[in-house]
Amino acid sequence: xxxxxxxVYEKLENQKKAEEINWEIANTCRRIGIPTHEIFPLVPYLxxxxxSQADPSNVSIQTIMSGVIETNEEIMLLVREVLNNKLWExxxxxxxxxxxxxxxxxxxxxxxxxxPKLEVSTPSSIIKLSNKLLDVxxxxxxxxxxxxSGSYIVSAAMEEPEAIYQGYELNVVNKTAVMIRxxxxxxxxxxxxxxVFSVAxxxxxxxxxxxxxxxxxxxxxxxxxxGMEYLKKLVEQYPGISKVTSSDWIFNSLIFDMLKxxxxxxxxxxxxxTWNSIDIPxxxxxxxxxxxxxxxxxxxRMFSSTMIPTTLIVMSHGNQGVRMIDATxxxxxxxxxxxxxxxxxxxxxxxxxxxxxxxxxxxxxxLRKNEYNLNLSRYxxxxxxxxxxxxxxSVIKRISRGAxxxxxxxxxxxxxxxxxxxxxxxxxxxxxxxxxxxxxxSYIDQKYEKYCLKNNSLILSKNGLPYxxxxxxxxxxxxxxxxxxxxxxxxxxxxxNPYYIKAFFDSEQxxxxxxxxxxxxxxxxxxxxxxxxxxxxxxxxEEQNRIAEKYRATMDEIAVIKLRLEKALNKLHHIFDEExx
Numbered sequence: 001x002x003x004x005x006x007x008v009y010e011k012l013e014n015q016k017k018a019e020e021i022n023w024e025i026a027n028t029c030r031r032i033g034i035p036t037h038e039i040f041p042l043v044p045y046l047x048x049x050x051x052s053q054a055d056p057s058n059v060s061i062q063t064i065m066s067g068v069i070e071t072n073e074e075i076m077l078l079v080r081e082v083l084n085n086k087l088w089e090x091x092x093x094x095x096x097x098x099x100x101x102x103x104x105x106x107x108x109x110x111x112x113x114x115x116p117k118l119e120v121s122t123p124s125s126i127i128k129l130s131n132k133l134l135d136v137x138x139x140x141x142x143x144x145x146x147x148x149s150g151s152y153i154v155s156a157a158m159e160e161p162e163a164i165y166q167g168y169e170l171n172v173v174n175k176t177a178v179m180i181r182x183x184x185x186x187x188x189x190x191x192x193x194x195x196v197f198s199v200a201x202x203x204x205x206x207x208x209x210x211x212x213x214x215x216x217x218x219x220x221x222x223x224x225x226x227g228m229e230y231l232k233k234l235v236e237q238y239p240g241i242s243k244v245t246s247s248d249w250i251f252n253s254l255i256f257d258m259l260k261x262x263x264x265x266x267x268x269x270x271x272x273x274t275w276n277s278i279d280i281p282x283x284x285x286x287x288x289x290x291x292x293x294x295x296x297x298x299x300x301r302m303f304s305s306t307m308i309p310t311t312l313i314v315m316s317h318g319n320q321g322v323r324m325i326d327a328t329x330x331x332x333x334x335x336x337x338x339x340x341x342x343x344x345x346x347x348x349x350x351x352x353x354x355x356x357x358x359x360x361x362x363x364x365x366x367l368r369k370n371e372y373n374l375n376l377s378r379y380x381x382x383x384x385x386x387x388x389x390x391x392x393x394s395v396i397k398r399i400s401r402g403a404x405x406x407x408x409x410x411x412x413x414x415x416x417x418x419x420x421x422x423x424x425x426x427x428x429x430x431x432x433x434x435x436x437x438x439x440x441x442s443y444i445d446q447k448y449e450k451y452c453l454k455n456n457s458l459i460l461s462k463n464g465l466p467y468x469x470x471x472x473x474x475x476x477x478x479x480x481x482x483x484x485x486x487x488x489x490x491x492x493x494x495x496x497n498p499y500y501i502k503a504f505f506d507s508e509q510x511x512x513x514x515x516x517x518x519x520x521x522x523x524x525x526x527x528x529x530x531x532x533x534x535x536x537x538x539x540x541x542e543e544q545n546r547i548a549e550k551y552r553a554t555m556d557e558i559a560v561i562k563l564r565l566e567k568a569l570n571k572l573h574h575i576f577d578e579e580x581x
Contacts, residue, residue, distance in 0.1 A: 166191075
């Protein structure tokens with residue numbers, strides 16, 4: 001059996017030959033009617049084994065699969081399906097065209113579109129970056145948490161074959177894929193078929209010098225399996241943790257528990273977990289205990305199977321602050337997904353130690369002031385500049401505060417009956433949406449008429465970071481009186497789409513802009529003069545409309561989900577009554 005080295009694998013002609021083999025296999029499978037995502041890297045491996053036999057057309061399953069995996073009915077059924085129909089006869093014709101070594105390379109070089117759909121496969125350029133960040137040495141113990149079909153662990157073993165690798169994977173098909181590839185590398189690779197959180201229950205948790213993890217994105221805590229028991233143990237360690245904490249930080253906590261004192265870990269997490277409010281307790285613990293070394297915001301569309309924005313986090317012990325790198329603009333655009341070039345990776349590695357406009361050290365004190373936010377854009381307000389940037393006032397027709405009504409004056413206007421007049425308070429804006437059922441008014445004093453909203457007015461809360469933003473929808477003959485804690489902003493809609501402006505202010509960049517003009521520590525607020533002067537990005541109206549439509553479509557999705565939830569809750573509350581009749 002050939003031992004495939006990094007040098008052999010990386011030869012351009014070898015890579016082209018491997019892709020050629022895999023595409024020929026895929027096309028053959030499609031003609032026969034077998035789903036391609038089920039057979040990689042199994043089929044190229046079968047051809048690799050058959051090519052080394054004296055009589056390839058008469059090999060047994062046991063001969064081909066011996067020494068690679070334990071007997072598993074799911075895998076065996078798939079092997080029999082391949083070997084016992086006309087597909088195998090067609091595939092055997094390929095033995096005349098390619099060598100054993102070329103089939104081995106095809107096993108190690110999967111095509112992104114043909115990988116098992118059981119995982120979010122780690123892009124090769126992110127793996128290259130991770131290899132440089134971890135810098136695995138001979139003799140080190142390396143773990144790959146949620147290793148999938150082995151994208152990272154295979155790459156790392158080729159980089160440093162003398163390290164000892166341990167993968168953790170829940171799916172037997174993925175484990176088989178890793179062990180198939182490991183055989184061709186002749187490296188120290190083992191895979192534990194288990195729920196990775198189960199390692200927290202062993203008497204002596206294994207410890208590693210280096211750890212890589214590309215765990216599932218946005219996993220609901222109820223789907224964590226053994227992680228739910230692990231979560232219970234974390235309650236005392238992380239004050240403020242709850243059942244709404246992002247699974248990213250539960251995985252990160254386990255990874256750190258598995259790390260040696262002088263070790264280093266790299267994990268890929270969702271952007272939201274670096275700044276959202278529900279994860280403040282977890283971020284606080286990690287930052288205050290010096291466990292976060294670096295965070296790297298990754299470009300969009302790095303993963304072909306998801307549009308979720310992602311961040312790479314580097315964890316180690318004894319950090320006095322956090323190095324932040326914004327790599328979102330350093331990539332090569334692809335048809336289906338973006339990727340890092342070698343030059344991009346070198347640029348990011350350089351940014352680990354050299355300050356640029358996209359990289360800087362953030363002190364723990366500064367992190368404390370910013371709710372332990374791990375997104376560089378939060379700290380770049382002074383340097384924040386936009387392409388097509390303009391002062392906000394250039395698109396404003398009129399801006400004013402809401403009505404300065406006293407509580408007594410409001411009580412006098414409130415109506416118990418449905419009218420065409422309503423009242424908008426700060427509490428009536430939830431998740432960027434104005435409530436359908438606003439309080440009704442019996443009349444509106446003439447002196448307050450000027451504080452009534454016009455259709456498509458932008459509403460912005462004056463107090464309380466993060467600020468609330470909404471767009472008013474006012475029907476004909478309807479009047480909505482706004483509260484004094486709100487700014488009413490009428491935009492020049494020939495220049496600015498209100499929903500585009502709302503999408504901007506709802507973004508992390510928009511948050512940073514508003515935070516930069518915030519005053520007051522006890523009651524954060526923004527003044528109208530500073531609000532007018534802030535810079536906003538203003539692309540052509542066609543581009544604004546495109547973004548606005550996408551934003552509104554997502555708002556509509558939320559509205560549908562909310563309605564379904566209300567109906568389900570109503571049904572839940574009446575089940576007993578219905579069954580008791």
